[in-house]
Amino acid sequence: MTWLTGTAPFPQTGQAPTLALDGLSIRFARRDVPVLDRVSLHIRRGERVGLVGESGCGKSLTMLALMGLLPSGAQVLGGTLSVLGQLLAQRAWGHARRPAPGLAMVFQQPTAALNPVFTVGDQLLAVARTQPKQVNKAALTTACLTVLEQVRLSDPRRVFSSYPFQLSGGMRQRVLIALALLRKPTLLIADEPGTALDVTIQAEILSLLDDLVREEHLALLHITHNLGVARETTDRVYVMYGGRVVEHAPTAELFRSPSHPYTVGLLGSIPRLDGSGTGVGIPGTVPAVQGMPPGCRFQSRCPLAEPACRRLEPPPDADEAFVSCVHPLTATTRPGLWT
Amino acid sequence: MTRQDAPLLEVQGLSKTFQVGREQVQALRGVDLTLRPGQILGLAGESGSGKSTLARMLAGSSAPSGGDVRLEGRSVTGERLQGERWFKERVQMVFQDPATSLNPRRTVAQTLEVPLRTLGLNAAARQSRLLELLDLVELGQEFASSYPGALSGGQKQRVAVARALAIEPRLIVLDEPTSALDVSVQAKVIGLLLRLREQLGLAYLFISHDLSLMRNVADETAILYLGRVVEQAPTRELFARPQHPYTRMLLSAIPVVSDEEARLKPAHTAVVGEIPSASRIPSGCTFHTRCPFVTEACTRSEPDLLDVGPAHVARCIRIPDLRAAGVLP
Numbered sequence: 001m002t003w004l005t006g007t008a009p010f011p012q013t014g015q016a017p018t019l020a021l022d023g024l025s026i027r028f029a030r031r032d033v034p035v036l037d038r039v040s041l042h043i044r045r046g047e048r049v050g051l052v053g054e055s056g057c058g059k060s061l062t063m064l065a066l067m068g069l070l071p072s073g074a075q076v077l078g079g080t081l082s083v084l085g086q087l088l089a090q091r092a093w094g095h096a097r098r099p100a101p102g103l104a105m106v107f108q109q110p111t112a113a114l115n116p117v118f119t120v121g122d123q124l125l126a127v128a129r130t131q132p133k134q135v136n137k138a139a140l141t142t143a144c145l146t147v148l149e150q151v152r153l154s155d156p157r158r159v160f161s162s163y164p165f166q167l168s169g170g171m172r173q174r175v176l177i178a179l180a181l182l183r184k185p186t187l188l189i190a191d192e193p194g195t196a197l198d199v200t201i202q203a204e205i206l207s208l209l210d211d212l213v214r215e216e217h218l219a220l221l222h223i224t225h226n227l228g229v230a231r232e233t234t235d236r237v238y239v240m241y242g243g244r245v246v247e248h249a250p251t252a253e254l255f256r257s258p259s260h261p262y263t264v265g266l267l268g269s270i271p272r273l274d275g276s277g278t279g280v281g282i283p284g285t286v287p288a289v290q291g292m293p294p295g296c297r298f299q300s301r302c303p304l305a306e307p308a309c310r311r312l313e314p315p316p317d318a319d320e321a322f323v324s325c326v327h328p329l330t331a332t333t334r335p336g337l338w339t
Numbered sequence: 340m341t342r343q344d345a346p347l348l349e350v351q352g353l354s355k356t357f358q359v360g361r362e363q364v365q366a367l368r369g370v371d372l373t374l375r376p377g378q379i380l381g382l383a384g385e386s387g388s389g390k391s392t393l394a395r396m397l398a399g400s401s402a403p404s405g406g407d408v409r410l411e412g413r414s415v416t417g418e419r420l421q422g423e424r425w426f427k428e429r430v431q432m433v434f435q436d437p438a439t440s441l442n443p444r445r446t447v448a449q450t451l452e453v454p455l456r457t458l459g460l461n462a463a464a465r466q467s468r469l470l471e472l473l474d475l476v477e478l479g480q481e482f483a484s485s486y487p488g489a490l491s492g493g494q495k496q497r498v499a500v501a502r503a504l505a506i507e508p509r510l511i512v513l514d515e516p517t518s519a520l521d522v523s524v525q526a527k528v529i530g531l532l533l534r535l536r537e538q539l540g541l542a543y544l545f546i547s548h549d550l551s552l553m554r555n556v557a558d559e560t561a562i563l564y565l566g567r568v569v570e571q572a573p574t575r576e577l578f579a580r581p582q583h584p585y586t587r588m589l590l591s592a593i594p595v596v597s598d599e600e601a602r603l604k605p606a607h608t609a610v611v612g613e614i615p616s617a618s619r620i621p622s623g624c625t626f627h628t629r630c631p632f633v634t635e636a637c638t639r640s641e642p643d644l645l646d647v648g649p650a651h652v653a654r655c656i657r658i659p660d661l662r663a664a665g666v667l668p
Contacts, residue, residue: 054521055492168613198385198548200610203592225521228551228594255596269526271552273593273600275575278533278555281526285491 016085017042018219019103019187022318024065024079033292034077036061036243040318043187043219048210050234050251051223054266056286057240059223063191066221067105068096084186104185106209108192110172114164120175121160124148127182147178152208170201177208187219188212195226206233227270231255236321239263242286242297244314249321257331259323262298265338280338296325303337345412347429347509347542348374348397352406355392355566362618366392368566369406376509379536379543381557381574383550383589387614389566390546394514397544398432410510424457431503435515437495441487447473447498448483454505472501475538477531493524497531504535510542518549529556550593551600554578559650562586565617565625568644572651580668581605582653584630624655632657632666 019041026036036058043049051059064070066081072095081088083102093100107113115123124144125137141160148156151174164172173193180188190209194202210233213220224230230237230251237254239247239262247260258264265282284301293299295310302309304327315322329337350372357364367389374380382390395401397408399415408416410429434440441450451472455465470480476497487495496516503511513532517525533556535541547553553560554574561571562583570583581587587605595601611629615621621628623638630637636656644652661667 054523170613198614199550199592199594200385200588201613203594204610226594227522227596231596232594266523267596269523270596271526271529271549271555272597273551273554273578273590273595273603275554275578278529278552279526280530282523285493285524 015044017082017319018045018047018084019043019066019221020080020082020318021062021066022080022082024062024081025077026061026065026070026074027077028073028075028289033289034243035289036065037297038314039079039240039243039245040315041221041238041245042318043221045186045217045219046213047236048213048220048222048234050230050237051221051240052225052227052230052237053240054225054286056242058243059240060191061243062240063105063189063221063223065094066103066189067099068093070095099183102186104180104183104188106173106176106180106188106190106193109196110169110176111164111196113176114172116164118163119160120148120162120164120167123175124160124179124182127179131182131184143182144178147181148175150181150212151175151178153178169197170204173197173201173205174208177205177212181212181216185218187221189221189223191223192225193222194229195224202229209233227255227267238318239266242292243289244297244324245318246298246325247323248315248318249323253321258334259328259330260298260325261302261304261327261329261337264329264334268338282338344375346373346409347376347378347411348372348544349409349412350393350397350406351409353393353396353403353408354405355389355396355401356404359618364616364618365620366566366617367396367403368620370563370566370568372561372568374510374542374544376542377536377540378559379545379557381553381560382544382546382563383548383553383560384563385548385589385614387565387617388563389617390548390563391514392566393563394432394512394544394546397512398430399426427454427457427508428506429508430510430512431506431508432512432514433496433499433503433516436519437492437499438487438519440499441495443487446484446486447478447490447501450487450498451502451505454502458506468505472505475504475535476501491524492520493528496520496528500528500532500535504539507539508541510544512544512546514546515548516545517552518547525552532556550578550589551595562589565614565620567625567654569626569655570651570653571644572648576648576651578603580648580651582647582651582658582667583626583655584608584632584657585626586653588629626655632661 021041024036024039025034027034039062053059076094081093083100125140128140128143145156148159153159153174194205222234234251236250238245241262247263258267269279269281271278282301287300296312299305299309308326315324350370353367353370355367384390396403403416407414448469451469455468478497517528545557557574560574560577561568564585570586581590588608591605591608623640624642627633627637642654642656644654647653647658
């Protein structure tokens, strides 16, 4: 059973989600248990949505499916993807080798994602040329300089003619965001932006993304393992564990009253700036996919596990706030769970 | 001064300059640090601040360009000494990424054998010490025959800690020991390191870019900027009353998970630019190019470390003015 923890977490305004991923299941050949099990995400324009979880939770595989970059061994067992209310054929995503229409992505490693032997300008022009409106080179260059300005690079012309190694890490990350903006996306996917950077530069990049969402009225899917980043830069959050979404709530609510034992354990593992300790962590490790129990996938590590957990199904609706748990935690049961 | 209070490690005026092409890279510029037995000293700062250069020098894998490192009063800057057993029995190292610091072709037992052989123990004694080490890092005996490939990130880091403990050092240099791990695993490894410190009376030089983690681990914290300590204090004091504008910029940028912590952060300080290259260190106070409180005087000479509180020093001439103006606590 899945407990709905509140009403719809975001004003619906009757608007169709900019991106609606519903019931995505993926397995790798010859293995029975899906590594992603009925994952659903809905994101609207102007919304900043976090997808959080630790290594192996499935957040990156979900992203790869949206970007058409699934590894060849991955079989899509089910699931639909709509962008701007338009249902996409499965060949337009999953293994398409190009992002689903309207989507653009900011990668994590600015050093690895830029080609070291071409100038920033060359790399921007290469993307600009692939865009539907073919125009002369002067207009393409102007478009490139415009996006460099949009990402607050103070000297766009100098950056345009620079090689990546001549730029600092923060500037390279801005160039990657500029590359994504050239595609005129409706949804921007940011995979751990700033994780490879120092905390001061990360803060600047995150505030730039915030501004872009507001100015360009973008939808933002922010994939991160850093719960602090999710708390400070998203409007609502999907928490993933073991290939399923286990909790979904408006950000403020999730951090004030987390309800899934995994979310509570994860938050309890984070060292606090007030010096109250580094937490106890969560015993055990994520089971290998062949060893996933039926039902709730967290039961092998959960102190509250009981037979009913084996029948828990993923939640049906990505718009409602929910906790996918037989024993959702409350203010009274939360503090004593992990000690 | 009792034996217990005698410093285990003294770093005095430590400098390191690399020649890269025609450029001089000044990675460390006169660092002074003291570490007592059983103490955890934290070193924090952005990439390029010199943290890892310092770690490598203390572990003996790089020779300083100037200054002195004394271990139990004995100067250990000569590279020959650092290969000696006397040095290895006192200082060991745990690196950031256990995936690359462990030999993938050696089982856990074979990895732990290497340091044990240098002790000249016979096979039976090595075997019993091996089991003792696994027990210390809370790994079951069945892991002895595992290869690193079969271990999780947290388990690998436990093996790296066991290897460091094998010859019973007094000091372990921990260079970002948990930054490659998930937080639910990090919490367990940090818990282990803190228990081992109590149990074995170890001292740690704890290097991390994660200030929230530092707050909970280090007894004392030093903030490094462009190869120099810019602020140092007992950890609780440093986080309660950060004085250097750079420390305050770092703290205000940390993403936190609760409103209580958000209230502890200094008022948001706009981040100006990025850390300059260590081959082009600004004149005067090296932070003046990014400092929101810069004055003309800041560009002239590099400030000394000034006393700004109990055991609390900071390298900034603006602190008295800023306090008087109510900008600083």
